[in-house]
Amino acid sequence: MTAYQQAAASCFFNALLREWPHWTLIRAPEPQFVIRQGASRLCLPCRHFSQSGRHLIGYPLQLDDKAVSFDQALAWLLDHPELRALTDAPRSDAFFARVGQSTAQLRHSLEAAKDKGIFTRDLDFIGAESALVVGHSIHPCPKARDGFSETDNARYSPEGGQSFPLCWYQVRQERLHQSAPAGIDRDRLLAELAPPVTAQQGYSLLPCHPFQHRLWQQDPALAPLLAKGDLIYLGEDDGQWRATSSVRAIWHPKHPWMLKFSLSVRLTNSLRHLQPAEFARGATLCEVLAAGPLADLERRYPDFALLREPLGLGILDDQGQLLPQTMVLWRDNPFRGQGAQQVEVLATLLQDDPDKGLSRLAQRLYQQVDPQNQALLWFALFLEKAVEPLLYAQAEHGLLFGAHQQNIVLALDQGLPAKAWFRDCQGTGFTGLAQTRYGHLQPGFAEASQNLLADQMGTKLFSYYLIINATFNVISSLAGSGLGAEDDYLWQLKAFLKRLKLRNLSDPQVLDYLLTSPELWAKGNFRCALQGINENTMADPLALYHPMDNPLIAL
Numbered sequence: 001m002t003a004y005q006q007a008a009a010s011c012f013f014n015a016l017l018r019e020w021p022h023w024t025l026i027r028a029p030e031p032q033f034v035i036r037q038g039a040s041r042l043c044l045p046c047r048h049f050s051q052s053g054r055h056l057i058g059y060p061l062q063l064d065d066k067a068v069s070f071d072q073a074l075a076w077l078l079d080h081p082e083l084r085a086l087t088d089a090p091r092s093d094a095f096f097a098r099v100g101q102s103t104a105q106l107r108h109s110l111e112a113a114k115d116k117g118i119f120t121r122d123l124d125f126i127g128a129e130s131a132l133v134v135g136h137s138i139h140p141c142p143k144a145r146d147g148f149s150e151t152d153n154a155r156y157s158p159e160g161g162q163s164f165p166l167c168w169y170q171v172r173q174e175r176l177h178q179s180a181p182a183g184i185d186r187d188r189l190l191a192e193l194a195p196p197v198t199a200q201q202g203y204s205l206l207p208c209h210p211f212q213h214r215l216w217q218q219d220p221a222l223a224p225l226l227a228k229g230d231l232i233y234l235g236e237d238d239g240q241w242r243a244t245s246s247v248r249a250i251w252h253p254k255h256p257w258m259l260k261f262s263l264s265v266r267l268t269n270s271l272r273h274l275q276p277a278e279f280a281r282g283a284t285l286c287e288v289l290a291a292g293p294l295a296d297l298e299r300r301y302p303d304f305a306l307l308r309e310p311l312g313l314g315i316l317d318d319q320g321q322l323l324p325q326t327m328v329l330w331r332d333n334p335f336r337g338q339g340a341q342q343v344e345v346l347a348t349l350l351q352d353d354p355d356k357g358l359s360r361l362a363q364r365l366y367q368q369v370d371p372q373n374q375a376l377l378w379f380a381l382f383l384e385k386a387v388e389p390l391l392y393a394q395a396e397h398g399l400l401f402g403a404h405q406q407n408i409v410l411a412l413d414q415g416l417p418a419k420a421w422f423r424d425c426q427g428t429g430f431t432g433l434a435q436t437r438y439g440h441l442q443p444g445f446a447e448a449s450q451n452l453l454a455d456q457m458g459t460k461l462f463s464y465y466l467i468i469n470a471t472f473n474v475i476s477s478l479a480g481s482g483l484g485a486e487d488d489y490l491w492q493l494k495a496f497l498k499r500l501k502l503r504n505l506s507d508p509q510v511l512d513y514l515l516t517s518p519e520l521w522a523k524g525n526f527r528c529a530l531q532g533i534n535e536n537t538m539a540d541p542l543a544l545y546h547p548m549d550n551p552l553i554a555l
Helices: 003-019 070-078 089-113 125-130 150-156 186-191 210-216 223-228 281-290 293-300 346-350 360-365 371-397 432-438 455-480 486-501 509-516 525-530
Strands: 024-026 032-037 040-048 061-063 066-068 167-172 176-179 203-208 231-236 249-251 257-261 304-306 311-315 328-332 343-345 399-401 408-413 416-422 428-430 519-523 545-549
Touching: 003 070, 003 089, 003 525, 003 545, 040 070, 040 455, 061 070, 066 070, 070 089, 089 150, 089 525, 125 249, 125 343, 125 346, 150 210, 167 210, 186 203, 186 311, 203 210, 203 311, 203 328, 210 231, 223 231, 281 293, 281 311, 281 328, 281 428, 293 304, 293 371, 304 371, 343 346, 346 360, 346 408, 346 455, 360 371, 360 455, 371 399, 371 408, 371 416, 371 432, 371 455, 371 486, 371 509, 399 455, 428 455, 455 486, 455 509, 455 519, 455 545, 486 509
Parallel strands: 304 416
Antiparallel strands: 024 032, 032 040, 040 061, 061 066, 167 203, 167 231, 176 311, 249 257, 257 328, 311 328, 343 408, 399 428, 408 416, 519 545
């Protein structure tokens, strides 16, 4: 199997093994995962079995003792009765095609990154964003981008490394919807993007992603506005924008703001249109933070910061409804000049090199004089700089941050975590504690953003992102690379959680759940993709989740 097929198979089978029980682990003579179908069996060599949930798959894959390609293994699997029972034939065919499209894109990504040293050399912020060539490590189609052509992928994907211009429109004021906390000056934030055009009186400028610009010109919902002159295209800017790892959030080397757009592309689990409730979350969070949590977090955790999203703009249709495909959010951009140096998204650090089977984090640590001790120190600093502030924000302020690997950004000093940022207000929520603490200061603060969560739901969602998706993957990456025993890292995590518990924080529900629950709930990325579910529009997000053993309990 080629490197790109191995990378695709690793992501696919890790997603399958996590949430589908119809396999066994045979430990001798050689460890392997075995999936049976009648008299036939598929064997996956196991290089490292992880209690934390991300295994290292070996190769070749073998079907009835014969080496097979990833495509052959996939076709055999989709004929398995236990998988056929989960979906119908059209969705199964669409899933097969989507996995194939993701694998093809992964091939292009790895070819574009070849010989760039992305797993070993120093990276700056945008270099790390564009180095996430494999994508979600536990997903059956991590690089699927339904709606992008090959040309679009080359131009607008982060791994392509290309700069592109922002497109500028003017929209009649009464057609413009704004989400912002009190005191935000929209015109100032627009001016800070240095637009090359100006709006006529009665209009406001509105930036548009160049991919979305092409669709706007053909969009039936926007045709009346374009025809009446309520929406007018003005031109492009300097062309220095780059895609970050999420694709739809873009970065400029000089401007103080990144921009996050609705993008009419299906990435991993969802069509990447902001929903009206999500659109309001940046402004809501700014208002709640200003009521007290921000000052407290800054005082207690000076090496942790939140990237604010204080302004959102979108277009209203003839019925006054906000059109999701037109939304854009402003996000803090501290990653300019020297501020961009030695700054990396966690997902890139944990990404495995298909050629060597080691993550970027492991390869960087192996460059140190004492890699084993450096790995333990790295993990301790990660808990201190990134995990503790997020747990504290939940336990003391009722703030839920969806801190998965792609939303945690780290500044590194001599390779060790020195500062952390959380990004993406779309993935934020509030518990009853936040409502009690700040509801009287911000009446109805969670109504527009629709992210006041019941305690049980909030606990499971928050813990999945921060602990299962992010922290457990750090552990799997280090232990699977020979940098210490997995149990040692799990003990380190458990002791850390117990120390936090001793501080008698206001809401210990997450800590209690992590320390005492025999099962934790993880997102079902495999089922979501297999059944063609759009995660963003699910009424009950937990319907997509499934239980997994809590590795902290067995210690």
